[in-house]
Amino acid sequence: MKTTARAASFLFIVFGLLFSSCIKDEPEIRSVTFSADAEWGIPLAQVHLTAERVIDNFDKEGIVLSGEDGLVRIVYTDTLDPIRADDFLVLPDQSFDASFALGAAAFEQLQVEGSVSVSETRTYAYPAQDGDRLDSVRFESGIFEILVQTAMNVQISGTVSLLDPETDEPRYTYQFNDFEPPVLVDETASMENVLLTFDNTSDEENLLKVSYDFDLNYAGAGSDADISIDFSFSDLQIRAAGGFIVPRDLELEDEGLFVTMFNDLGTTQVRIEDPRINFYFDNGFGIGSQLLIDEIIGTNAAGELLTVPGSNITELPVLAPAPVPGTSVLTQIEINNDLMTPSVTDFLAFYPNFVSGNFALRINPGEDESSFISRDASLRLSYEAEIPVYGSIADFNMRDTADINLTDVIEGLEEAEPVQEAEIRLIIDNGLPLEAGLQIVFTDSLYQPVDSLFSGFTEVLPSAPLELSVPETHPHYGRSLGTTRSVITVTVARERLEAMDEVTKMIFRIVGNTTSNGDHPIRLFHQDAFSVRAAARVKLRFDE
Amino acid sequence: MNKLLRILLVLFLAVAAATDLAAQFSGQIGAYDFLPQRVNANPALRPAGKVNVGIPFLSNVYLEHSNNWFRPSNFLSADAAGVVTIDNAAVLNGIDREVFTGFGTSLELLHVGIRKGDHYFNVRVSERFQGAFALPRDMMALGLYGNVGNNGFSDHTADLSNLRIDFMHFREYALGYSYAFSEKLTAGITLKYLYGMEALRTAESSLQLRTDPLTYEMSTTGALRINTSGAGLGEEEGDIRDDIGRYLFGLNNSGIGGDIGAVYRPLDKLTVEFSAFDFGFISWREDVANFGTSNAEFAYDGVDFSEFVFETGSAFDDGLQNEIDQIADRAEEAYNFEASHRAFRSAMFGMFRYAASYDLYETEKTSGRLWANYMHAVGHRNLPGRLAVGYSQRLWKFFQGGVHYSRQRGDGGFLGAGLTANAGPLQVFAMVENLNIARFSRYTFTDENDPDKENSIILPRNPNDIRIHFGLNLTFGRKSNDEAPGGEPML
Known part of the structure; x- marks a missing residue:
């Protein structure tokens, strides 16, 4: 009986537990708040550029080549009118x-x-x-x-x-x-x-x-x-x-070539090691000829002239005739530092942005008794200034002003309430033997400074490590051996950007030079490159 | 308490301390003598009734929900003004590797069991729904803290490999048989035909997202593949549910499964049992679609301006557009958003169950037992097993009730209870694994701007583990313990 009562009681409790329910509490909720601090990093852009491409883009007149040794060369070319049979x-x-x-x-x-x-x-x-x-x-x-x-x-x-x-x-x-x-x-x-x-x-x-x-x-x-x-x-x-054909001299008409890299150097000091002035002949006549240089004239951006008389240039060799009708002979003649006084390096140190010459072509200088010419044949002539990127640059200084309107950016920021801070990160891997610094100052319309990109002038591009352990005459002296990485971080807090609503001008200053500001020459090879990666990190705060 | 009871308690504590404890199935259904549905836990178990017929559609209704993250007391705090604050750090701290939400429903359409001598036959049909959604912890951290914030990632890599979504709707046709070899030993087997209706299965999930700490380059690796059947995404147009007859009985999604079990009584009052149940597979062939990729290797390191940086005007715009298109093409190739239509197979969630019981006392009209069982999933290491220890009390042939305590890794343990009551042949039963669900909170939401405007909802206070059984049966020829042939009904 007792056992039965206990069992019944137990079952009643179980029944009660199983089927009873109760509302234990009744919280009242007027609002739910939630906050989260998130940070998102995202890569924005990247660019990888070789030296060749950079030079090619900024100097449209010059042709950027790389020689068999890989050294980058900038070539400025002029082509003369061809000589035809009727001319002589x-x-x-x-x-x-x-x-x-x-x-x-x-x-x-x-x-x-x-x-x-x-x-x-x-x-x-x-x-x-x-x-x-x-x-x-x-x-x-x-x-x-x-x-x-x-x-x-x-x-x-x-x-x-x-x-x-x-x-x-x-x-x-x-x-x-x-x-x-x-x-x-x-x-x-x-x-x-x-x-x-x-x-x-x-x-x-x-x-x-x-x-x-x-x-x-x-x-x-x-x-x-x-x-x-x-x-x-x-x-x-x-x-x-x-x-x-009786030997005779034909006057050649030269329009000159533009060395645009010297157009606007400002205070920059440039020295080019081992440049050349090259002449190219394509002789379709069965008759020898010889280029006579009366003078080479350089004109710089200031309008000054530097004339090199022909007597200061080593006599050029005779061009070979075409062996048979219908063929031609290609000949290249170069004037290097040893063949001209002043040297080609010193001539270019005058920064001539226009080079012209008074040339003549001596027909049959060797008085060959048996020559042939034909109407279809011609003698084509071009010349160029070959400037290897082998030398030094010092004191490159560029300052410029650009208009800027941050209204849209600030309005967009106002709508993006969760954004608290943005960080722009630049990762620069520099494989060039160049270094550069940058500063950007944001001003109002009266050129009063409002903010600046960096707290001070900042070297953004440290030079790549260079080969300087070999003699200066070694073909690898001054070349890049690898890359140097620099990471530049610019943090822009929300308040900082909002304070820039008066900015209308952006003054930027760039300073650049080859390593050690031109104390020693550098060589730029076609594979030398630099890359820039831009990434952003945004701090968000969600308060709901 | 006698010596054996103390041994069982020590054993429970040792097991509880040493093993992962969790399961998603009712651990107590095998503990009730009168209940025909105890064969679900072990096919060797047999009810007290000689003939057992379930009320169609109502003989066994099973509802289940589980999650490992919704613990309001952990991450919600309210002030007197009714402002509730969500603490995200507490949300993340409260979960392990993933946020898991699961549900299941089973509806027994038919149940008939007949005992003949030492043999017991049963036939049953059930409609079953199962689903689970798992969100990796790192994915939540990614949303809350970002990819470069205070997210706690290892090696700057968000491990998304536990991202899963699974759902299955199928019908189970079961034919069970058990035989009492002796008074000590009974063995049983159930053969099942499985008829699949809808499925969504995550076949492979191993995605990882790494963010480089310097460049913020984002790269993904791993795989994510999802198979579906019956979602209307197959090769053929139309919905399989448009033809209701074919949908209910004519789909070509078939499978087989089965349960086996044994019950052994080494001592007069001691019973041990083992069962393996819910094993099987279904081959899905109807309205099949497969999505995803086995190699989601993709890296984004910014828009590459190298080719067109010096262009201007439309040339620059074209170059930029081409680059963006290329990035999109690479992403599409990596993530392979196109569907294929290959049949796939899904395995059932097989379980092992180990149980033991000890008859504490027995009189003519009452008896009391201590029991314990441990269940765990097979082949799913991330799912912990569940240990339950309980006591059941029988009163005449009419009532049997019990309470038990169960626990698995990640929860604090729950108190559960169950009851079967017989009024003549009519039997009603109800069981709940977690009595905490009976404690409710009424949440009232009041508009800040209009205090008179409010809505209320009543929710369990601790909905982390909800498992409820209830049903109606007709049972005939219930015998007492002594009269039960082929050995004691086991718990």
Whole structure:
């Protein structure tokens, strides 16, 4: 009984526990608050630039190259007008007269038999403009004019042939006739693609052998008279010619080249080690030539001139001729510091932003007896100032002012209530042998300072480590050996940015130089690069 | 208390101190002699009734919710003015590696059990819903503190590998059989056919997000793959629920499962048992969609201006747009947002259960027992096991009730209770694992600007572990303990 009562009691308790419920409390909630302080970091941007690209972008006039050794070079180029055959080889207009008298016997033969033939060869000299002694000439174009006339009462037909002086093979034959006396033949023909060959002796040049062959037919009573056959060449354009080209100098027209890197140096000191002035020739003529430098003139940004006379420049070698027609020979000639006084380095230390020269081209300086030229060929010439990035820069100083409007930024900040502070982080890995500092001052419209990027002028770009353990003449002296990392953090609290609503101007100053401010030269190679990573860290506070 | 009781208590304390304790299933359902549904805990267990029929749809309703983070007393504080403050640090401090929220519902549609001599047969059909959502602790810290704040990440890396979302709706057709080999030994087995209806499974989750402390470069690694079935995302258009008949009985999502168990009485008053239940798998083939990637390797280190930094005007704009497009393409390639449609298999949440009971006393009309059991999931190390120790009291053939204390890692332990009552053949039962849910708070929200405007809601004070069973059965031929063939009904 007791046990049963206890069991029943126990079960009742269980029943009660199981099915009883109660509301233990009744909290009243008017508002729920929550706060959280979060910090979010996010990478914004990055840029990786090689030295080549940077220079190429900031100096549009120069061409950035890297040589076989990898050293970066800036090249400023000027191209001269090409020299063509017509520029120095001219056959002037020329006329040749011939008169033929029959004589009594021939005239009698004419009257009795009714016809007589005349055949005769004569030689004429055809002088070139500059005394060139030609072996052959093929014409691109020209006019051959012939005038045949006589007072005799005859009919005439015949040919005038221009012969090869050695083989008597006709090179050009013109056929004429007139069957209605009085005889008057006045005709022209094209000299296109006509090849003439000449003989040259010690006394005379460009001898042209001409053969006259004509028949006279008796046309009735009349007296004997001379027969004149005159022919002439005019408006001749040479397609190709061979022979001895008399040496001559041709003046070259140079417009000059702009060395834009010297446009606005300010107080910057620049020294270029081992620059060159290079000349490039593409000679399609079968004739040697030589560049003559009368003077090289440098003009700097201030308008001052520095002239280097040709006598201070080592004579340049003769350019090789093209071996066969249709080919050309490329030749490069460089003037380095050893070949010019002042040296090219010293010349560029004048900071000439414009370089020009008075040049001439001496044709056939070697007096080669057998040369050839052709109308399609030319001699192309260009020259350049090759400036390797091997040297030093000191005291680069740039100051500029830009307008800025932070209204949108501040308004956006006002809407972004949770933002308490922003931090901009720049991670710079500099592989260039350059260093630079920066400061930006934010001012109002009256140029009164409101804030600045840094508390003071800050070196933002420390130089990369350099190879300085080898002699200065070593090709690797002054080159970058790696990268130097700098991390720059700019923290902008909300209050700081809100105080910049009056900012309208941004004055920035950049100071730069090669390592040790130009105390020693550096070398910049094409693989040298720098990278900048920008990241932001934002502190947020959520209060709900 | 006798010597054995002291041994059991010492054993509980030792186990409690040494092991992870937790489980998401009712630990006490096997402890009730009259309850036909005790076969769910161990197929070798058999109810006192000879014939047991569950009231369709009401024979066993199981509701479950668990979470490891909602403890208002830990992170909410209120002042007299009704201003409630949420302490995020306390939210994070109150959880371990992840924020876990789980739920489950089971509705028994049919239950019939018949005993014939030493044999016991049972057939049952249940509709089951299970779901869980796990949010890695680091993900919460990321939201509260950011990726470079005071987030406590190891090696600046947010470990998101516990991000999971799982849901499954299936029907279970079970055929159970047990045989009493002797008065000491009974063994049982249940074979199940599993019919899948909807599923959302996280197949792989190992994402990590690292932020470089200097450059803030963000990189992800790892994998996240999610499989779905029945979500309307498959290759074929339309909803599987449009054809209700096919949806209820004709889907091609099939699986098999089973339970096994044994009960042994080495001593007159001592009983030990072992069971493995809820093992099985379902192959999902209908309306299947797979999302995610096995290699979410992606790094974002800022927009690279190198190619176009010197351009101006439209050339710069085009360059910037191209770069942004490339970043988006790489991200898309890494995270592989496109779906595939491959069938997948999901395993059931198998459990092992170890139990023991000791008959404290027995009279003609009453008896009392001490019992203990330990359950743990198989293959889920992150889920701790749960230990329960209880006492049940039987009164005649009409009432049986009990109280127990259960505990798992991460909670302070709960007091639970259960009761079965028989009125003739009609049986009603109710069990709750955590009596704390019976304690409620009424939260009244008042508009600050309009004090007359208020809304109320009643919620349990400690909803971290809610497991409730209740149901209605018809049981016939209930026998007393002595008359029960094939050995004592075990707890």
